[in-house]
Amino acid sequence: MIRLLIEAYGDMGHFYSEIEDYENAIRLYTEALQISRINTGLYSPEQIPILDSLIEANSRNTDWQEVDDFQELHYLINSRIYELTEIEYIAAAETYGAWKLRVIRENLLDQSRFSLLNTAENLSDFYARTIERLELIPDVRQEDLITVIYGKSQTDLTLAQVVASTPYTAFEGTESQSIVRYVALMCALFQARCRGSVIQFRWRTHVIDFPSVMLSGSHCSATPGIFRAQLKDWRGLKTPVPSSLQAKGRKSITK
Numbered sequence: 001m002i003r004l005l006i007e008a009y010g011d012m013g014h015f016y017s018e019i020e021d022y023e024n025a026i027r028l029y030t031e032a033l034q035i036s037r038i039n040t041g042l043y044s045p046e047q048i049p050i051l052d053s054l055i056e057a058n059s060r061n062t063d064w065q066e067v068d069d070f071q072e073l074h075y076l077i078n079s080r081i082y083e084l085t086e087i088e089y090i091a092a093a094e095t096y097g098a099w100k101l102r103v104i105r106e107n108l109l110d111q112s113r114f115s116l117l118n119t120a121e122n123l124s125d126f127y128a129r130t131i132e133r134l135e136l137i138p139d140v141r142q143e144d145l146i147t148v149i150y151g152k153s154q155t156d157l158t159l160a161q162v163v164a165s166t167p168y169t170a171f172e173g174t175e176s177q178s179i180v181r182y183v184a185l186m187c188a189l190f191q192a193r194c195r196g197s198v199i200q201f202r203w204r205t206h207v208i209d210f211p212s213v214m215l216s217g218s219h220c221s222a223t224p225g226i227f228r229a230q231l232k233d234w235r236g237l238k239t240p241v242p243s244s245l246q247a248k249g250r251k252s253i254t255k
Helices: 002-018 022-040 047-060 064-081 087-106 113-135 142-164 173-189
Strands: 191-195 198-203 206-211 218-220 227-229
Touching: 002 022, 002 047, 022 047, 047 064, 064 087, 087 113, 087 142, 113 142
Parallel strands: none
Antiparallel strands: 191 198, 198 206, 218 227
């Protein structure tokens, strides 16, 4: 009986979505979700298709905060009901990461520059934790590991772009120290080397290749194997750059 009621709400929600009445669609999907959570538990697989519908309807309605909330719940439920190596979990982690990356790149939640930096760092940490857990599993599928590493690579590229596009004058007081912290994070996690039009990122023992155009303002120097991110508007940088960033074989990132 409950299953039929949930299906009825879902079917009506789908109908309203088809005629682009997203507010009524969202209302009906929300009712279906509440009924499901009450009757099947807080972390049940029955909720996942309903959440997919809510995410889609709110996306079409451009209610990005609601989309973000439902994406968080979608990942949480998947993480509770599936094992780390199950394809459903990997797919959920990939979907969650792709959404958060879009939030950062398009600033869908109208965040401040510092909030964007924190969101990017949190996403990078999420990927790092997932990678570390996967690496502890003896029979982990390499394609699953590479999927997560690729997501982390994209996130850290975006993190570097956010930092590079922020004028140094925006970092005031003690917050000015964070400019070095974020740059150090990028440089510590990756060793980047040029291969023609490809930037090769190394994270631990793993290698990911990206087209060099993915990092705005980047270029390969004339010296083989050296990558340098041109960080504009940092001529007034007074915070010392850590010596680790100026080690032999790595050029300074400041002008």
